[in-house]
Amino acid sequence: MDLLNGLMTVLTPAYLGYSFIGCLLGTLVGVLPGVGAASAVAILFPFVTVLPPAGMIITMAAIYYGAQYGGSTTAILVNVPGEVSSMVTAMDGYEMTKKGKAGPALAMAAISSFIAGIVGAIMVSVVGPSVARLALLFGPAEYLGLGIFSLTAIAALAGSSLTRAILVTLFGMIMASVGFDDSSGLPRLTFGTTALLQGFDLVPVMIGLFGIGEVLASLGEQSSRITTKVGKLMPDRDEMRAGLGATGRATGICLMLGLLPGMMPSIGSFVSYSIERYRSRTPQRFCRGAIEGVAASEAANNATAMANLIPLLGLGIPTGPTMALMLAAFTMYGIVPGPLLFTQQGPLVWALIASFFVGNVILLILNLPLVGLWIRLATIPYPILAPIILVICLVGAYSTRNTMFDVWTCALFGMLGWSMRARGWPLAPLVIAFVLGPMIERAGRQVIAISPDLLLHRPAFWFFMALALIVIWVSYRFTIRGELTD
């Protein structure tokens, strides 16, 4: 019933417009080389703050999945993946393009994404409220445990070096502590400067790390690009059967995996692709134009992204950088994601969930007919595109709080993002630590204020601690075997 009300809301002209604009903007930015979904959301975030709360959150979500669609389009056609998860799509998608099968590859990517998106939206609407009800039982001790587990999982899944991920996490938590302390009102790590009293805002930090950082990183790379004809669009019966099978498996696996903190769409894509290749009778076809590779990667990508929303909406825990920005969008309007979200902001949440259905339909309609336009955009020379993106990043950072401090912050974190990429340091733990650090600090201080003995009487805290240890052990084993890489 709630979902039906949400659908009725989203089908009004204004909300349809927000979804449409979000999908269009997301795809438009997503097709640009060197701009991934997280960067697209970060860059466009300040510009959608002019919208009302529901409009902004729906537009942000639409930008996110629009950018993911866009990234896969250019990955298939011109071998320019907008983000890491699209790299998996490019492995087979671009090979199909070279064989003159760009149309079926694009259509299969769109169909797989659509199916995963719709199934994911159904799962969010069914599981989200249950998770929120469970979280109503959580107190400071449970939130402390959940926060520590989330950070551990993100650090463990972030890359090949656990030590590096832990260092980045601690660095992010220290950066989040700069400025006034909420509880005591004391300035911390400001070193007597008034500018630092306001602390670092998440939006300029994200724009810097992902927007400016990615542009700078792309400058050092050279990629060969070709333009191509799309040709026949729909896959034949055999291709469709193979693709839909892979879509079903990838969707099922990644809807479960996506519930884990740190399980970002890129990891889901790699896992699903590996599974498809492993179970195939002809694994040699993979990386040479197998349609199952395209379908598995795209379905996994979207299913993980949808599942990531469940911890965000139900527990208030972001599972990746983009979810951290979604959290920022909620908190900007005084809406706190977590157990009470479904009861206190029911209409908004159900409108958001309903917008996933509408957005996926819009993308399916929008993406295929406009393929020609997206290709032309992707082939704009980078020396023209890069300064435009940089200017938009800085304007976005400035408009967060109308201070030049945020612009300098953005540039500083841009430099950091680029050098971290270049030196092989993971970025995701930094962002998540930046968001979860204050939450963990608050919960920890509440526990100490009540009584540290409280932890002994809360089994849920120890359950999360045990999960954290398991994740570290799994990460350690996989790292030794060289299976978990950046």
Added chain:
Amino acid sequence: MQNPVTELLVEDNLERTYSVPILASHVDTFLLLLVGIAGVADGLRVILTKTDTVGSSSAGGWIVLLGGLLIAVTCVHAVKEVRSGQNAGAVAADDEVRQPVVALAMLLVYIALIDPLGYTLSTALFMAVYLRVFGKYGVLKVATISIAFALASSWLWSIMDMMLPQGILPWP
């Protein structure tokens, strides 16, 4: 036959790519240690000097804890890298670093100019220099693109009610 001057330059480039100074190769380790020490020092300052404020011990204690952990894990990381013979700073060849560094320098100058010159003028200048350096386009094309983008974007931001520094050329 190869030009001797070219050979010398190639050798010089190789030399610079592989012999990174100790400080530069472990710059991330030094920076992390610095942040950790800053955290511990500031946390101790809060604990020891703000004794009359409620919650000062937990406020300071938190950053002492984070700073201390950062120092400890950084030391472990540094020892691991030294033992494994990894070079944290062995990044990339000069070509891959030069372009981003030049772009970053331009960006920092642009940010410094936004306040005094205003958004429109500084953006036009930044675009023009960037296109000229990286795009190698002709003067007319550079001028057209940079002025058109600066004016169009200024107009767009004003429609969106975004207040950007006006500087010496307030437009629109």
